[in-house]
Amino acid sequence: MGLSCAGMKQLYDLRLKLREISDQLERGPRQIAARKQIINKKKEELESQRARLKQMKVAADQKNLQLKSSEARIYDLNGKLNIAANNREYEALGSQIAADTMAKSVLEDEILEALELVDVAQIDVRKVELETVAVEAELQKLVAEVQAKEAGLKEQAAALEQQVAAAETILPAEIVPQYRRLVQAYGASALAPVSNKSCSECYVSLTTQLYLELKAGGVKFCTCGRLMFVGDDE
Ligand SMILES: [Zn+2]
Structure with a gap:
């Protein structure tokens, strides 16, 4: 999903x-x-x-x-x-x-x-x-x-x-435990919008393949731990 x-x-x-x-x-x-x-x-x-x-x-x-x-x-x-x-x-x-x-x-x-x-x-x-x-x-x-x-x-x-x-119900069940731990540790920064094809938390550049996977709705945690997503404007 x-x-x-x-x-x-x-x-x-x-x-x-x-x-x-x-x-x-x-x-x-x-x-x-x-x-x-x-x-x-x-x-x-x-x-x-x-x-x-x-x-x-x-x-x-x-x-x-x-x-x-x-x-x-x-x-x-x-x-x-x-x-x-x-x-x-x-x-x-x-x-x-x-x-x-x-x-x-x-x-x-x-x-x-x-x-x-x-x-x-x-x-x-x-x-x-x-x-x-x-x-x-x-x-x-x-x-x-x-x-x-x-x-x-x-x-x-x-x-x-x-x-x-209510918004969290879109998260696939298998990533919810990890997501909860992240929220516990980082609050809102548990989520990292992708900006200029990079993680906005740690600025690591994404490969084109990873970027496209995210854009297509793939679930990826960055190497810095955050759950990445591509916003509409990216
Ligand atoms: Zn990162």
């Missing part, structure tokens, strides 16, 4: 359409998974930025406490200075106050720097928070789009599978 060229071409076209629909069905979940990975990375980034901000606040708070105790110490020293018993004690207290005041001024500069760092870190956190919200919103939108398309695509796939099954 020979194959009809038109029938094979139809089967091939249906399989290509089915592959396109299956690809679209797989694309949605793949895009969603990729988007979720991006969100997870953003959340990790946010966590570390928040931890950094917290550390900076703690550092600034510690310096503030140091400043308060330094101020208290200078206040105490000034009190002692006022009641100094002698010149030597007065001078010692005076130089201690001068040294502490210098240290306090350095500390004040450090606090200003620490507070600036806190401000910058706060801006960074806010930025990553907004980015996280944006990618999450994008994900919701994508999920909705994928869900909206899914039912229609599944219907199309089911209809195409039926049409493919």
Whole structure:
């Protein structure tokens, strides 16, 4: 029994359409998974930025406490200075106050720097928070789009599978097992239309005799494994 060229071409076209629909069905979940990975990375980034901000606040708070105790110490020293018993004690207290005041001024500069760092870190956190919200919103939108398309695509796939099954009835029974294995491995590419008297999958040239056999409806698998056929336009 020979194959009809038109029938094979139809089967091939249906399989290509089915592959396109299956690809679209797989694309949605793949895009969603990729988007979720991006969100997870953003959340990790946010966590570390928040931890950094917290550390900076703690550092600034510690310096503030140091400043308060330094101020208290200078206040105490000034009190002692006022009641100094002698010149030597007065001078010692005076130089201690001068040294502490210098240290306090350095500390004040450090606090200003620490507070600036806190401000910058706060801006960074806010930025990553907004980015996280944006990618999450994008994900919701994508999920909705994928869900909206899914039912229609599944219907199309089911209809195409039926049409493919109907088109496959032209295949001689003895080649069906091999054909099934090929479809399992290559999908639509299990079938190879002959183009320019060559296999369109592996480009091997056909002998004129083989070409004519195919054109007459012969059943031939190429050396690359595919089931070859000659379309109407060849
Ligand atoms: Zn081939």
